[in-house]
Amino acid sequence: MPTGRNQRADATRNRELLLAAAEEEFTEKGLDASVADIARRAGVAKGTIFRHFATKEDLIAAIVSGHFAALIAIAERLLTASDPGAALLQLLTETADNIRQNDLLFLQSITGNDSRVLALRDELHATITALVTKAQEAKAIRPDLTGTDVFALMCTPVHAVDFLPNPSPDSWKRYLAIIFDGFRPEGATALPVAAPDWG
């Protein structure tokens, strides 16, 4: 016996289906994935997509927001870890793993105006910065590194894999290890340019 609650449950399910379908389509076809294809993949009518997301851009913002939120959760959890250096490496590992399945990095380019996305991005940046500071106090990473640097480099291991002819699903771990080795405090080269501002 379906209640009003059930109806809402159906709509919620459609929303999830759409987000999932959109992620897959965007991953496969990039930003030009069509709303029609997303709807088809989700098994709903084209119009339904606009009930849930007023605009294609809104849909993208929702996806990006979801990922940022997930990354924030990861980072906050790691903030209480006992070994700050390991925690930072763990953050980068989980981040890359989260991103690896759906490389939505390019989606960010469109969400530059969405205040919700921007707020989440700032929050993630702040949490990462806190983690970086802790790791530096523990002398686990080089002292000239900033949270902004880590934020910028966070996705590069996954991205590096994209330039390979036959990307294997695990190679990002290799590139993360190399980059993290660049974070070591011992024998670090003096950096040629000052750290970029965040805001």
Place this chain on the structure above:
Amino acid sequence: MPTGRNQRADATRNRELLLAAAEEEFTEKGLDASVADIARRAGVAKGTIFRHFATKEDLIAAIVSGHFAALIAIAERLLTASDPGAALLQLLTETADNIRQNDLLFLQSITGNDSRVLALRDELHATITALVTKAQEAKAIRPDLTGTDVFALMCTPVHAVDFLPNPSPDSWKRYLAIIFDGFRPEGATALPVAAPDWG
């Protein structure tokens, strides 16, 4: 009255104009830059573009080929340098600098079928591998690194900058330095996964 020779000269010039205009447009607007805008920027008619490049994809392949060729030239020149470690760093620096001006990375996604582009990419990969080997023989970089690894990581300094809210034009130098620090042989962490195959 233009002679056959002159006409050919004009056509060649148009080709160059179109390639230059296309690079600028793609840099500014990404893959969605329109053929019409490129033609307008080059100062030729829309139809002319298709006389030179059968397809928008062909045009992109031509651009990407040009950049690969430039990178190959750089790499080959550095092959004869006396300090192989410095040469490798120099390669990555010049590559990033070359890319920074016209980020054509996204263009690669489309050229996966173009045999000319693939051949050039293979050639670049081979030259980089030779440089890497020399640097390893000189013990300038860690021995577990492969040419494929360097190829994959080559663009990441530039890409990292794209994730910053206010990208400053020089920040890639900072990220290249950090990543290159990860190439140091001393105290390198054992890499968790094997190097990916190239072909």
Place this chain on the structure above:
Amino acid sequence: MPTGRNQRADATRNRELLLAAAEEEFTEKGLDASVADIARRAGVAKGTIFRHFATKEDLIAAIVSGHFAALIAIAERLLTASDPGAALLQLLTETADNIRQNDLLFLQSITGNDSRVLALRDELHATITALVTKAQEAKAIRPDLTGTDVFALMCTPVHAVDFLPNPSPDSWKRYLAIIFDGFRPEGATALPVAAPDWG
């Protein structure tokens, strides 16, 4: 707990709310006013509108019917006035005033098939014809004018205002006066074409 009676009362109220909201929306946005906006303005769900009016066209027909009914009431009241000429002018004045607030003229274009609207229109035409005849018997207006003529010209004062760059709300009175001056019997020009048939 609403009883059957209460529910019916609610439904009636909803119908009125919808009609009022629809008039406002149509006035503001023309025929393209959306059913969704009307529902929102009325404070009911979109589905409810279709319980009351099977079709958007039906809703429009209901509005037009209401206005025709109002005009009929005005005309019938004036049928008993002592000065038939003044009564005719009064009819045109009240009509224009009624129309001015909600220009529903454009709505008529759609209701050409609705028998209820057509019947009301015929009734209004008949009443106007009676008023015209009385005015002619009193020699207040030119004898070659027909009820059909007056019906046709009835809305023109309001419409004339629409062609002005800055319409002022009272200008229709000016145009009604001018047109009504064309109704004067003295010195009337012979009309070049016969009066149109009504049905």
Place this chain on the structure above:
Amino acid sequence: MPTGRNQRADATRNRELLLAAAEEEFTEKGLDASVADIARRAGVAKGTIFRHFATKEDLIAAIVSGHFAALIAIAERLLTASDPGAALLQLLTETADNIRQNDLLFLQSITGNDSRVLALRDELHATITALVTKAQEAKAIRPDLTGTDVFALMCTPVHAVDFLPNPSPDSWKRYLAIIFDGFRPEGATALPVAAPDWG
């Protein structure tokens, strides 16, 4: 042997075909006539319409402009007539005749921002005002009438016909005669409202 000139001639012809088709479609279906239908009627592809008119609104502006230009030509020609009163009547006659075939009055509603249309409208208004002044100096029409009044009333004879169940193509002449009788100077009623401003 077709030259560049011929090609241009073809394009010009398509432009005319499109304008004609658009007028017919708009006349039949109102502002909601679809671009696709217009293209089909003109016998060209949908895309062609946008080569000639960047926007549906632009197309409408072109139509309205054409009509305003025609009316201006009529008015200017009549400015030199010997009998100014007859000239004014003639203007209204030719205007109505011009408009009768394609009632594009409603199209004006959309062109409120198009400076070209606005300029033509102002020019027409000015010319009409000149004609009115001349007619008043000749005591052919009432002295309290303005060019703005005539502009506003210009289309009403045609519009009146639209409210008839079976509009006959000539009835507008009847309504023009009636309205023009309202312009007579003798026995004119004092107008209840001041003449509206133009700009």
Place this chain on the structure above:
DNA sequence: AATGAATGAGGATTCATTCAT
């Protein structure tokens, strides 16, 4: 070889209407 007009498939979005709850 160059031009630019024409083509038509494809894209995002809107909206009247239907339907499950």
Place this chain on the structure above:
DNA sequence: AATGAATGAATCCTCATTCAT
């Protein structure tokens, strides 16, 4: 009776590509 989610046809417009000149 009311709700609001889902539908899918229709709309304006864009753009790579073709073609007549």
